[in-house]
Amino acid sequence: MAGEESIVFNVILLAAFLAVLDQASHMSVTGAIKISENTGLRASTVGFIFLALATSLPEISISIASASTGQIGLAVGNIIGSNIANVSIVIGIPLIFLGIKRVKIKELFLRLEKTDLDNLFFGLMIASAVPLFLLLVQASIAVGIALLSIFILYSYYMSRVDITTKKFHEEPVRGRMNKKVLYRSIVKTIIGVIAMILSAQVIVFTAGNIISSLGISQTILGATVVAVGTSLPELSLSLRAINEGRLGLAFGNIVGSNFANITLVLGSLIVIAPFQLDSNIFRDMIIFSLLANIILWYFLSIKWIEWKTGLILFSIYILFIASITPFIYV
Secondary structure, X not given: OHHHHHHHHHHHHHHHXXXXXXXXXXXXXXXXXXXXXHHOOOHHHHHHHXXXXXXXXXXXXXXXXXXXXXOHHHHHHHHHHHHHXXXXXHHHHHHHHHHHOOOOHHHHHOOOOHHHHHHHHHHHHHHHHHHHHHHHOOEOHHHHHHHHHHHHHXXXXXXXXXXXXXXXXXXXXXXXXXXXXHHHHHHHHHHHHHHHHHHHHHHHHHHHHHHHOOOOOHHHHHHHHHHHHHOHHHHHHHHHHHHOOOHHHHXXXXXXXXXXXXXXXXXXXXXXXXXXXXXXXXXXXXXXXXXXXXXXXXXXXXXXXXHHHHHHHHHHHHHHHXXXXXXXXX
């Protein structure tokens, strides 16, 4: 009886915090749009730097906490699993959702400019190349520092060269920065992101308690439940952004989050606890991460973004889950 009451309580808790997550994402998106309008930064750049860094905080906290307790498998599994989830679920589900609503997704995508696509391509390249590199070399402190440097330098580069008065077609042109509105928007966005992160943590905690009791591998737990849970802020934000026609903000957040995971989060983890990736399960995870990134890269390059694209990306995650099932109790 106590077990049934616990399940009911967990279901109510999940439903409540999913509702909080939805409202928090709305607050974050509207705040980010105002930041873009008042700074001259493209929406994709705001998503790539500001929102991506903010929504990567769950991965940062979980990875550092895991490393401090010697659970490197959980930390690395969370980072790589989050990147797979971001591409295949966080992009896939919203595109499928818009297809059901019969929204002309390609028209939204064609509003993105070359600079936006270049940023997305660079983020995907880093997210693909670094994990492969770590299969060949030991993740030393020098590698960690190099990854942190890439994050800092590229974020600075984007913030300096991407400031422009040219806006997306749907955005009004602002002649002068309204600092009061800007500061209010930053605070609104930060509050929304904090609410998203806290909601996701509750959801992850609830799911983790249930699954960890089954004796599942910490690496698998990190790559699935924890990874999807820490990607909930990105999913909620992307659903809201894409539904409001802000494709640049959504894609910038997702690819920027993957970029931050590989450079900032993984770099911090390596500096704290250097390691060597030699497990078969890590190899399979990295292959699926590479596959998801390459397929998204290809679709972006040929400008084929529609509901079928989302279905293909989501299918990658289904195949990923099927491939790691044999390792579930390792």
